[in-house]
Amino acid sequence: MTVDQLSTSRVQISIDLSHKGRQIGDLRARWSDNHVPGGYYLTPIASLSRGEGPTLLITGGVHGDEFEGPAALMRLLNDLDITHINGRIIIIPALNAPAIAESSRVSSIDGLNMNRAFPGDPDGSPVQMIAHYVEAELLPQCDAAIDLHSGGKASVFVTCALADVDPESPSGSANLALVKAFAAPYLWVAGPGNDDRSLNAAAARQKVPMIAAELGGGGSCNPDETDFAEAAIRRCLSHLEILPKHGDIPTPRITPLAVKETFIAPASGLFDRKFKVGDKVEKGQSAGWIHFIHEPERPSLPLVFGRCGTVLAVSNRGMLERGDLIAIIAEHCQIRDL
Ligand SMILES: [Zn+2]
Incomplete structure (x- = not known):
């Protein structure tokens, strides 16, 4: 295993994302506190790479009490056959890993909301270091991104994709195509009021097409939502031609909503x-x-x-x-x- 020091980030990665094949490792943010006085804050990451197709980044666990997305990503990691892949799938099932371990929206390490931490800080807390790594180092390597949320313990959402689909936006048309492939019953149309500290905003700054999703909520792991998310990501992978197409993707009925x-x-x-x-x-x-x-x-x-x-x-x-x-x-x- 090699650990490459990245130029501007303090976060190290234990796998080489330029390599082909199935790799599983960690993002490693050096951090010292009572729990890990001289250790690392670990964020598991997987890369499935074969052929020359595009790269999709899929994240879950930005908030640690939203489990349907992380569960769907673990199913995909277990089941995806690398011989079917043309391109690269980077999976981070628990972007705020300590928060997931605590079943908490934010982790007790730094108390920060990961989706209000972008563009991050290479010299900041673990959440700030990871956010910076994702925006500065990871997103620029990607052709598309999907970030899976739910309402967590505090709230319940309709099953929806959240995206900026303004045709005037650099990624608006590509985002809309991802929304159609994801095929949630609702589209939450991200407007100018969308928070510029979110992962959606980070992807927009890096000009990477991206959708987020809200998969119900309540703080458990709803099987209907997890099944939906797993199938929806497979449809997006086919749309991006990273996985083979199985016939035409049916045109879904999607209701767009503006808050x-x-x-x-x-x-x-x-x-x-x-x-x-x-x-x-x-x-x-x-x-x-x-x-x-x-x-x-x-x-x-x-x-x-x-x-x-x-x-x-x-x-x-x-x-x-x-x-x-x-x-x-x-x-x-x-x-x-x-
Ligand atoms: Zn969330």
């Missing part, structure tokens, strides 16, 4: 919900109540939707703090060629 409102809790208390993710709601419709369970004499606070739309995401929590997410409301929009 219009984040509905947050106006008070702390027990969220008694009267709607589900994916529901179509009307302005003025009851969304439930906040009950003041520790002050039963206090009247419950009615919650009312402020606009009509589709519920893209909903809180998965019972007890809410004032300001916590209640729901993300989106509206159908028109996307050319979808």
